[in-house]
């Protein structure tokens with residue numbers, strides 16, 4: 001059992017949990033993820049590590065309530081426990097002094113991006129950060145990110161704050177010489193970033209989030225095509241060279257269980273599991 | 280014994296195993312074989328000739344004294360019969376169900392020459408079940424040695440080594456990456472062949488021996504083997520991580536929706552219980568026309584599970600012929616009785632998807648058998664121009680599994696073969712001091728009993744190592 005020691009709501013439906021997991025905290029590195037299962041009947045879901053405190057023995061992750069499991073997770077309170085957390089999983093990010101780095105964090109993935117930005121700064125990089133969301137209400141960690149970045153930009157899909165969309169990146173890249181780009185966020189966003197950076201030849205690292213079950217290389221559901229080869233995101237990734245990734249294949253595989261996911265979420269709400277009393 | 284005079288004429292026919300009827304069982308996940316009653320067990324045991332030089336024993340990978348335990352069953356001494364088996368095999372309820380007896384002990388039984396061999400497996404299962412119902416007694420443990428052993432993986436190999444070492448008085452901790460213990464016994468072999476309550480009973484037994492289970496620990500990521508030895512205070516390590524990496528066909532279209540590796544499919548159904556979706560949260564989607572690629576036990580288990588999940592038609596596509604099928608005969612028969620169709624001498628060449636990215640057709644090519652390959656089986660060769668198309672909406676790829684690679688990638692100095700299996704000597708010693716291995720991680724995909732046999736040997740060697748270590 002893993003106890004939740006702190007809970008925060010960062011934006012509507014976006015929540016942060018800090019859980020007591022000293023052994024995971026001891027080993028966790030930026031870029032890695034955990035898999036949790038809320039209870040015996042639950043699903044195993046992967047979430048990226050957004051922070052760790054080795055002294056306190058805690059690990060932090062931030063999640064977006066998109067379906068049954070994440071909604072159920074969101075109802076847990078400080079002091080509640082999660083049955084099992086496995087981690088750290090996946091390969092850590094490559095952190096060294098690359099020089100001038102462009103970091104782009106979208107949606108809920110702004111949280112783990114903050115951890116990367118910290119590590120990149122500590123390694124001596126100059127970091128330019130872009131955070132993005134659908135609308136301005138869904139942005140979070142602005143101040144924290146700004147404090148760590150040499151340059152800082154905001155983008156929203158609807159233009160309610162900062163730039164509208166990611167089109168401005170092209171100009172940004174033309175004006176600055178970036179040695180590396182790191183993108184974490186929704187697949188479409190990472191795809192767009194890669195399309196923009198490719199002509200400039202800037203190495204671009206993306207974090208792939210296919211559906212996963214075991215997270216240790218045993219089921220193959222997380223298979224993605226990278227450079228024409230089949231890779232398992234959980235053990236070969238989750239970070240890959242974005243210019244080699246088949247994003248459309250990934251999008252298709254992420255949708256595989258859509259009807260079942262909807263059913264699960266709907267039933268749960270209908271039966272009052274969400275705490276609404278079945279209304 | 281006088282009252283046990285040999286019957287003048289040996290009964291040639293084995294006592295049949297009571298089973299659920301095919302038309303009923305094909306739609307439920309309950310165990311297919313129901314087990315012998317006391318009378319049936321005694322009757323079957325009475326057929327045994329008690330050979331002075333039993334042929335069955337050398338066929339058993341752990342050399343159970345078969346005639347001795349059969350004699351005890353015949354005399355109604357079930358308690359002693361279980362003890363006899365447990366001298367060599369600590370998981371009889373499991374082995375009695377899943378061992379390929381027809382290729383081991385039963386293949387050698389003299390009665391098999393002119394009739395049915397003794398049903399050794401069913402007798403083993405009978406006494407183990409009898410004991411479980413009555414309540415298992417925990418054996419005496421040797422006094423504590425003060426030595427600590429880490430076991431990696433809670434499959435049959437890890438569980439066996441843990442039990443043996445705990446009985447010898449060592450402090451044992453099992454690290455298992457998944458959230459439930461049992462390895463293939465819980466995530467692979469389906470409920471209808473091996474009820475999970477039986478695996479749970481074995482795990483409970485091991486816990487009662489004082490073994491500590493840490494679930495959700497992927498060794499190599501959370502602790503490495505050198506860290507376990509140097510920082511975590513363990514004196515020895517046993518690796519039993521199994522062969523769980525799924526193989527794919529490598530043909531176009533394999534990433535379409537509806538195409539599962541057998542491991543994904545079985546993990547969803549068994550470990551995550553998606554047959555009870557949405558009560559359990561993990562989904563599975565089964566179409567009407569399911570095709571399973573492969574011819575081993577894993578293919579049979581996948582096909583029979585798909586049927587139970589409601590598929591209209593399940594077809595096994597295998598590239599060689601029936602004779603070469605590696606699955607147990609009994610399971611092929613069970614599958615066919617349930618209405619599963621086998622299509623031999625065909626191999627997929629590509630998958631075709633619909634506009635939503637879901638598989639809708641599979642193109643295959645016909646095969647013919649050529650000259651034998653290294654394994655002695657005739658090599659399948661494609662027949663030029665013989666491609667044909669099948670309508671499918673679910674495909675399960677069951678063409679083999681290779682060793683789990685994380686330990687090998689994260690343990691410096693550990694000798695590994697080019698197939699990714701760990702190199703050991705006959706006692707399970709690896710190239711690193713104090714580190715031992717056994718089971719599928721050493722042999723590649725094999726059997727429960729061979730994993731158990733290897734880990735028993737390794738446990739013995741670990742014990743000697745610990746007792747001689749200063």
Ligand SMILES: Cc1cc2nc3c(=O)[nH]c(=O)nc-3n(C[C@H](O)[C@H](O)[C@H](O)COP(=O)(O)OP(=O)(O)OC[C@H]3O[C@@H](n4cnc5c(N)ncnc54)[C@H](O)[C@@H]3O)c2cc1C
Pocket residue numbers: 033043045046047048049061062063064065066067068069070071108109112208209210211212238254255258261262264265
């Ligand atoms: C390596 C990895 C790291 C991740 N890190 C985070 C994280 O830090 N924070 C976070 O909120 N989410 C993260 N995700 C995604 C997260 O695992 C899913 O959102 C979660 O499994 C959804 O479960 P659910 O039952 O609530 O929703 P479901 O009912 O399963 O799905 C609801 C909706 O979410 C979409 N969805 C499902 N799985 C994924 C996925 N893997 N990626 C994107 N969309 C998905 C579905 O298409 C569907 O529309 C990560 C995924 C991976 C593979």
Ligand SMILES: Cc1cc2nc3c(=O)[nH]c(=O)nc-3n(C[C@H](O)[C@H](O)[C@H](O)COP(=O)(O)OP(=O)(O)OC[C@H]3O[C@@H](n4cnc5c(N)ncnc54)[C@H](O)[C@@H]3O)c2cc1C
Pocket residue numbers: 377378379431432433434435436437454455456457460461462463464467468496497498499519520521522523545576577580683685686717718719720724725726727728730
């Ligand atoms: C579907 C199926 C049906 C089968 N049917 C039969 C049958 O009828 N009869 C028969 O005899 N055999 C059968 N087998 C084969 C048999 O199950 C295996 O040979 C046997 O389970 C091997 O045991 P093991 O302990 O070596 O490995 P496994 O059972 O694979 O257990 C390994 C365990 O190690 C864990 N692990 C892996 N890596 C790590 C790590 N880094 N850290 C921590 N834990 C880790 C895994 O999660 C797993 O729980 C079948 C196999 C399958 C897949």
Ligand code: SF4
Pocket residue numbers: 326327328329330333334335336345346349387388389390397399
């Ligand atoms: S070979 Fe057959 S008949 Fe002879 S002892 Fe073994 S089981 Fe009995």
Ligand code: FES
Pocket residue numbers: 211212213214215216217218219220221222223232233234235
């Ligand atoms: S999640 Fe199962 S192999 Fe990656």
